[in-house]
Amino acid sequence: xxxxxxxxxxxxxxxxxxxxxxxxxxxxxxxxxxxxxxxxxxxxxxxxxxxxxxxxxxxxxxxxxxxxxxxxxxxxxxxxxxxxx
Numbered sequence: 878x879x880x881x882x883x884x885x886x887x888x889x890x891x892x893x894x895x896x897x898x899x900x901x902x903x904x905x906x907x908x909x910x911x912x913x914x915x916x917x918x919x920x921x922x923x924x925x926x927x928x929x930x931x932x933x934x935x936x937x938x939x940x941x942x943x944x945x946x947x948x949x950x951x952x953x954x955x956x957x958x959x960x961x962x
């Protein structure tokens with residue numbers, strides 16, 4: 878299954894890219910599994926996805942939970958939490 882991934886703010890800086898298209902293994906079917914798959918790449922990905930509380934996720938521009946599904950053609954966005962003041 879092929880998806881498009883977007884990285885925003887500090888994640889984009891850490892990973893050196895704002896977007897990529899990847900082919901996912903058959904066992905990656907949820908947001909949580911996708912995150913684990915990216916973390917397993919090691920290096921900057923392992924560091925960027927080390928702390929679950931520092932990454933928010935949206936699929937097709939809607940906020941999702943870790944158990945939500947990822948499907949062929951989805952656009953998945955990863956970004957740090959936003960704070961204001």
